[in-house]
Amino acid sequence: MSKHSIAVLAGDGIGPEVMEQALRALSVVSSKYDFELAYKEYPVGGFAIDTCGEALPKETLAGCEAADAILFGSIGGPKWDTLPLDLRPERAALLKLRSHFDLFSNLRPAKIYESLAHLSPLRPDIAKNNVDVLVVRELTSGIYFGQPKGIEGEGEQTNAFDTMRYSKAEIRRIAKTAFIAASKRKNKVTSVDKANVLVTSRLWREIVEEVATDYPDIELEHLYIDNATMQLVANPGQFDVMLCSNLFGDIVSDECAMITGSMGLLPSASINEAGFGMFEPAGGSAPDIAGLGIANPVAQILSASMMLRHSLNLTEAADCIDNAVLKTLSDGVLTGELLPADQKQNAKSTQDVGDYIISQL
Amino acid sequence: MSKHSIAVLAGDGIGPEVMEQALRALSVVSSKYDFELAYKEYPVGGFAIDTCGEALPKETLAGCEAADAILFGSIGGPKWDTLPLDLRPERAALLKLRSHFDLFSNLRPAKIYESLAHLSPLRPDIAKNNVDVLVVRELTSGIYFGQPKGIEGEGEQTNAFDTMRYSKAEIRRIAKTAFIAASKRKNKVTSVDKANVLVTSRLWREIVEEVATDYPDIELEHLYIDNATMQLVANPGQFDVMLCSNLFGDIVSDECAMITGSMGLLPSASINEAGFGMFEPAGGSAPDIAGLGIANPVAQILSASMMLRHSLNLTEAADCIDNAVLKTLSDGVLTGELLPADQKQNAKSTQDVGDYIISQL
Ligand SMILES: CC(C)[C@H](C(=O)O)[C@@H](O)C(=O)O
Ligand SMILES: CC(C)[C@H](C(=O)O)[C@@H](O)C(=O)O
Numbered sequence: 081m082s083k084h085s086i087a088v089l090a091g092d093g094i095g096p097e098v099m100e101q102a103l104r105a106l107s108v109v110s111s112k113y114d115f116e117l118a119y120k121e122y123p124v125g126g127f128a129i130d131t132c133g134e135a136l137p138k139e140t141l142a143g144c145e146a147a148d149a150i151l152f153g154s155i156g157g158p159k160w161d162t163l164p165l166d167l168r169p170e171r172a173a174l175l176k177l178r179s180h181f182d183l184f185s186n187l188r189p190a191k192i193y194e195s196l197a198h199l200s201p202l203r204p205d206i207a208k209n210n211v212d213v214l215v216v217r218e219l220t221s222g223i224y225f226g227q228p229k230g231i232e233g234e235g236e237q238t239n240a241f242d243t244m245r246y247s248k249a250e251i252r253r254i255a256k257t258a259f260i261a262a263s264k265r266k267n268k269v270t271s272v273d274k275a276n277v278l279v280t281s282r283l284w285r286e287i288v289e290e291v292a293t294d295y296p297d298i299e300l301e302h303l304y305i306d307n308a309t310m311q312l313v314a315n316p317g318q319f320d321v322m323l324c325s326n327l328f329g330d331i332v333s334d335e336c337a338m339i340t341g342s343m344g345l346l347p348s349a350s351i352n353e354a355g356f357g358m359f360e361p362a363g364g365s366a367p368d369i370a371g372l373g374i375a376n377p378v379a380q381i382l383s384a385s386m387m388l389r390h391s392l393n394l395t396e397a398a399d400c401i402d403n404a405v406l407k408t409l410s411d412g413v414l415t416g417e418l419l420p421a422d423q424k425q426n427a428k429s430t431q432d433v434g435d436y437i438i439s440q441l
Numbered sequence: 442m443s444k445h446s447i448a449v450l451a452g453d454g455i456g457p458e459v460m461e462q463a464l465r466a467l468s469v470v471s472s473k474y475d476f477e478l479a480y481k482e483y484p485v486g487g488f489a490i491d492t493c494g495e496a497l498p499k500e501t502l503a504g505c506e507a508a509d510a511i512l513f514g515s516i517g518g519p520k521w522d523t524l525p526l527d528l529r530p531e532r533a534a535l536l537k538l539r540s541h542f543d544l545f546s547n548l549r550p551a552k553i554y555e556s557l558a559h560l561s562p563l564r565p566d567i568a569k570n571n572v573d574v575l576v577v578r579e580l581t582s583g584i585y586f587g588q589p590k591g592i593e594g595e596g597e598q599t600n601a602f603d604t605m606r607y608s609k610a611e612i613r614r615i616a617k618t619a620f621i622a623a624s625k626r627k628n629k630v631t632s633v634d635k636a637n638v639l640v641t642s643r644l645w646r647e648i649v650e651e652v653a654t655d656y657p658d659i660e661l662e663h664l665y666i667d668n669a670t671m672q673l674v675a676n677p678g679q680f681d682v683m684l685c686s687n688l689f690g691d692i693v694s695d696e697c698a699m700i701t702g703s704m705g706l707l708p709s710a711s712i713n714e715a716g717f718g719m720f721e722p723a724g725g726s727a728p729d730i731a732g733l734g735i736a737n738p739v740a741q742i743l744s745a746s747m748m749l750r751h752s753l754n755l756t757e758a759a760d761c762i763d764n765a766v767l768k769t770l771s772d773g774v775l776t777g778e779l780l781p782a783d784q785k786q787n788a789k790s791t792q793d794v795g796d797y798i799i800s801q802l
Contacts, residue, residue: 170637201674206562223584223605229640239608240644244584247600274688276531279590283601306691309670310699313562327635330667331692338671 083116084392087147089124089140092169093365094375095153101377101434102151102384105404108441109388109397120147125155125169125365135160135172141180144358149391150177151384152360157367178219183350183358184250185257186217186329187386190336190346190362192316195410199341199418202313209317213336214265216258216321217329219350221250222280224326246280246325248287253353255291258323259298268299268320272308272328284325309335337362342418344376345409347383349390359387373429376415378405381437404440408433444477445753448508450485450501453530454726455736456514462738462795463512463745466765469802470749470758481508486516486530486726496521496533502541505719510752511538512745513721518728539580544711544719545611546618547578547690548747551697551707551723556771560702560779563674570678574697575626577619577682578690580711582611583641585687607641607686612648614714619684620656629660629681633669633689645686669693673700698723703779705737706770708744710751718752720744734790737776739766742798765801769794 090099103119110117122140129135135155144150155169165171177183192200192211200207226245233239255271262269271288273281285302292300303311305328311318312335324332337343343363351357361379369375382405389398413436416427428436451460464480471478483501490496496516505511516530526532538544553561553572561568587606594600616632623630632649634642646663653661664672666689672679673696685693698704704724712718722740730736743766750759774797777788789797 165637165643168637175638201564201567201676203562203564224638226602231640231644233608236610236613237608238644239606239611240641241587241604241606242639242641243602243604245600245602247594247598249597250600252597274691276526276529277536277585278603279592280601280603282526283592283599306695309692309696313674313696313699315562330635331670334667335670335674335696338674 081114081116083118084148085118085120085146086387087144087150088119088121089150090121090153091125091155091365092127092157093154093367093370095155095365097371097373097430098361098375098377098380099151099153101430102380104434105381105401105438105441106384108438109400112400112441113394113397115394115397124173126157126160128173129160129163129167129169135167135169136176144177144181149356149387150358151387152358153380154361154363154365156365175224177358178350179225181356181358182220182352184218184220184254185351186219187261187349187351187390188215188217188333188336188346188362189213190215190333190340192340193345193409195412196342196418198420200339201341202316202339206315206317209315211316211339213316213319214261214321215329215333215336216254216261216323217333218250218254218324218326221246222326244278244280244327246283248283251284251287252291255288255323258321259291259295262298262321263295266320267297268301269323270308270319270321271300271302271323272305272332273302273325274305275302276304280325288323305331308332312336312339333362343379344415344417345378345382347379347386349383349386351390355391357387357391359383373431374416374427375430376417377430377434381405381434400441404437407440408437411436442475442477444479445509446479446481446507447748448505448511449480449482450511450513451482452486452514452516452726453488453518454515454728454731456516456726458732458734458791459722459736459738459741460512460514462791462798463741465795466742466762466799466802467745469799470761473761473802474755474758476755476758485513485534487518487521489534490521490524490528490530496528496530497537505538505542510717510748511719512748513719514741515722515724515726517726536585538719539711540586542717542719543581543713545579545581545615546712547580548622548710548712548751549576549578549694549697549707549723550574551576551694551701553701554770556773557703557779559781561700562702563677563700567676567678570676572677572700574677574680575622575682576685576690576694576697577615577622578685578694579611579615579687582607583687605639605641605688607644609644609648612645613652616649616652616684619682620652620659623659623682624656627681628658629662630684631669631680631682632661632663632684633666633693634663634686635666636663637665641686649684666692670696673697694723704740705776705778706739706743708740708747710744710747712751716752718748720748734792735777735788736791737778738791738795742766742795761802765798768801769798772797
């Protein structure tokens, strides 16, 4: 029987309540598929600021280092928005974890489920046209981390600067991730850049072309970021894997998420070269509905499934969770935000949805 | 009688044929409102590469310098896409003209006309909700022009870099443009940045807040770029003026354009501090339909109207053109790309649409 240790970082807002459902689902599949998960919970984000004085306490980081994977909830909220930028949950915890563990490979799937196509803000004929995109975003380099960044000069000439920077090695490894992912999907990679303006994008395109020669069965296309944001609105069904740098991936993945109209369903994975990773819902901490028992647990449960698949290599258990979620959605067992105004009385609670998914495992 | 000289740069693809209609419309309003326009045509883009050996010949640049405004068509096409980047029409002509004339203020209106709401890729309830956005994009700084940019290092560590850079003065002048524009519209400015990650965005936000104090009647909100691309899909009707840096404005304005579903209707203006400007359709040169007489002339005609309004201060004549276009659209006098599949037989030609607009002037 395989044994794995998980660092559980539930965080703020709806994090703890959706995490509870994910842990329940994990415990069911672990008995069914005969593996053991040892959880340890650690404070993170605003909760950690309040209780330990910083968003990512040493013990939390040490706990993550000792674990086989990190299951993450969500962090932040208005309470901590007035802190200096570097102390705020997003930077002090999220960006820190990404860079500390070199989680360069960020996978953000976005899919329109047929039974939920009416939630998409897109026209039905577009939304129903097989929208199933995987954004592969580089997560530990580019303009988020490039040096130098700072402020210089005087008076009105004071100027701030950030550096977008990519090495061949950094581009190569994320490009490989994208091609491998596409080979398990619809065999198409769309690489997003701004090669008509940026030197980093030209190197990006050059290396992506090089990597592509190792995957002759995968179709490769290049799209400028401005055109990508347009095509995503006009016809997202044309995409399979979208390969993006850090900043462009931030933009593209959020646009994809919104296009589905159901952010509460979307998981994400951030993985390093050793396969170690952090798994978290694509949406935020939703402080406005925290504690009401109405948050959608699906994104957190699917994040747990991504953890099983990508870090722990427990494919069957992951498939089992994914199928149970699919069944739950098509059976119409839904939290309120997924229901039209005139059907809100049919809304299920966080716990109800968790129960139903578990009953399908 | 006022007299103005216009440099006409029709360019490639559909540029010349739509330009012809814009010049006809201008000549009608110039008699009606008693001003004189002296046109001189100059080669630009791929056509200039083919005939003069470079995308922006000296005579063209000199002609623009001698003029009161530049009316621009569109440039580029597959024929010139294999040239080295710096020689290609986009960089060698477009970016060069922007920086040479310090055209820092780029205005890109995007509006969903009620009679054409069905063209939007958004759900009808969203598309019909008063979508009328003006993107104010900074056009001569940021990561497009920031120094240093280049490549350094060896082997797999070879790395490319671009610098995003903004001075207080650069932010201040574009912010003012946005607030002034909002004061003539719906009194709201949404400033788009990534202040949770970028130092340039923090300075951006600081200066925008400073400028805002001079416009107490204008509502100001800040949105991260990732959230902006989401909100534009979920509910574009919430926006009035969107104030963006060069790169973010490129992305946001194209997403806005696609959301209208009618790129062929959208003009743009790029203006400097003296009010001198370049006016051009938001869409591209559409080489696939060039010469067929079916291209939509509206964006070019509205670009001419923006020229009258913003560079030549001929407001009445500009209003007259805008109203004629509105009437034409609501009368259903449309080129084919604006018609549903089963009404293509009602498509009007470039010339027909030009004629109808002129008949309404
Ligand atoms: C919170 C923020 C720093 C972060 C990012 O930009 O990476 C978020 O938008 C995300 O996409 O995970
Ligand atoms: C052609 C390209 C360099 C240009 C830009 O990015 O500015 C275009 O996309 C635009 O928006 O005018």
